[in-house]
Amino acid sequence: TDQNEEDGGQQLHQQFFRSVLDLKAPGIYLKPSKNRSLKSLTFTSKVFKAQLELPPLLVEDSMAPKFMNLIAYEMCPDNTETKYEATSYIISFLVSLIDYPNDVKELRSAQVLHNFLGCDKDVAKVFNQIGKYLVPNTEVYEKVIDQIERHYKNKYLTWMAQVVNDHFSSPWTLVAFLAGFMALGMTGVQTWFTIDSQPCPCENFCQNFNASSQNKLDVGHQLGIDPGSTLFT
Template structure:
């Protein structure tokens, strides 16, 4: 008879199973491990992982329109969906052309990329790659990475005709490249560019491609001596590169704002106030410095604030000035082009900023929230067009207004974003005679005809005053003066 094993109290507790109806049974030890690992993740300073759109946006009524691919699935999230079968064929054509241009043996090229699969897997949230083993994931990423680089090269150099790819497929594929659920690690692209031996040429193609999408310039470069996935300032993926390019940086924004203002304009003093976070707290009865009484472009216009186009396109480049620090006020806004890609592009950028593991300043969300506050109706869009701030390639102005009212719903901005601008506008808006001056200007100087009419009235009043003065002077003349005037008339 074998001796019976005596279980200690600690071992008994570690084996204790916790059962919850509808969930798999797990031990207490596993629960402790999960909790500890969750705390470790919050302390890790890593780039945001590629993941699905956050649950808060998955119930959006236009989810499919904004977040799901139109032509091709890239990465593991939508891979294998039958409706992207044609897109898979296009990807193979593009990937094959990329390998051909590299002049490398496909087997060697793939095997060198496959060696980094462990590191590449860590760029994704575990949930989206758990159904793929290393070999399957490596081949998928290899084909997708090669196809993306070849697509960008063709787009930047007008080479699609050589591959017999139709223009509509090209346009839809461009939108697909900037979907949150359709991303591959940017370090994969860097690796493939390096292995192909054409890194400089392909980097320049990415620069031109992103510039054509954002109407700006960017130079994604890799510092020598760094691991291909270890660069602190390297983009996480193409969507991240798009966001960085659209926003620019804060130093650039300050320089651009100064350059955008005319010499005779000067900024009004910004309102004092403490730095505020995304969810500010204030004491009871304390005035909220972020509160604003104005709403859309029409109300700003009625107060004498005119829209002006900034010289630079960074979305942070928003400023407010007054001519001679008095009247009128100028709201300087970066130019924006609105077309069919605008909705998906901004919705995916907003979804990216909402990722729980992405620490950011909500720059895109703040811009959309600010622009949405200016656009309430068709006339707001019309005035933005007249100021050359907004270029409408979408259709009617009503469609543009509806678009920004839709994508601006439930967006949580950073209250520090554009805080000085909002404060300066509110300060200007609260001065009573500014509205009176605006009304006078609108009624009498808004067009050449009103100016002529106003000058005509002034001339009439002047002639009437002169005639009255002459009559008064004549009534007070003495006999001698009257005789002289009579002789002058006779002669």
């Protein structure tokens, strides 16, 4: 029975959320929110990428007991006015975001997690243990979750994010692309002006005819022939 409950909880996590690496694939990047409140979660979708702002969190030895006590307080039957903010943020977001040490690494790089506990593997283990037997309440952050899912399932946005990641992840790559595009454009303009500046066939014929007539006049003048003579016709 316990195993079934645990499996059910894990399936529930997978149904509504993704790990950090899963979110990175369609161009969803993390950023620490300016407000440290657990309610300060925002999601902004842009053209080629999206931004998920999360409240920064300090990870140290006493973190797990503190959060477990806070979660226990929120879930206490006597606490009828709770909104499950700590439970929802820790379980709905952080535990779901962290599957592997590389997920912790991405969170550290984004300055969402500040690790004073040890290696990334230890942090991943702590969060997985915290959420092992807890069922998340997704209603608190339902709007943000829906926005993430819509962006994640948009194939066009996913494709554009992969193109940007694969080919324009470095600023120098973008500079090289723009330089090549400008060179190609200048070559096209130069080719167009070259073709446009060439004389038409009629103009060539007139020039050749006038040159031929002038040559005949010069020869006739040298031979003393009257320009009105039938020799010039």
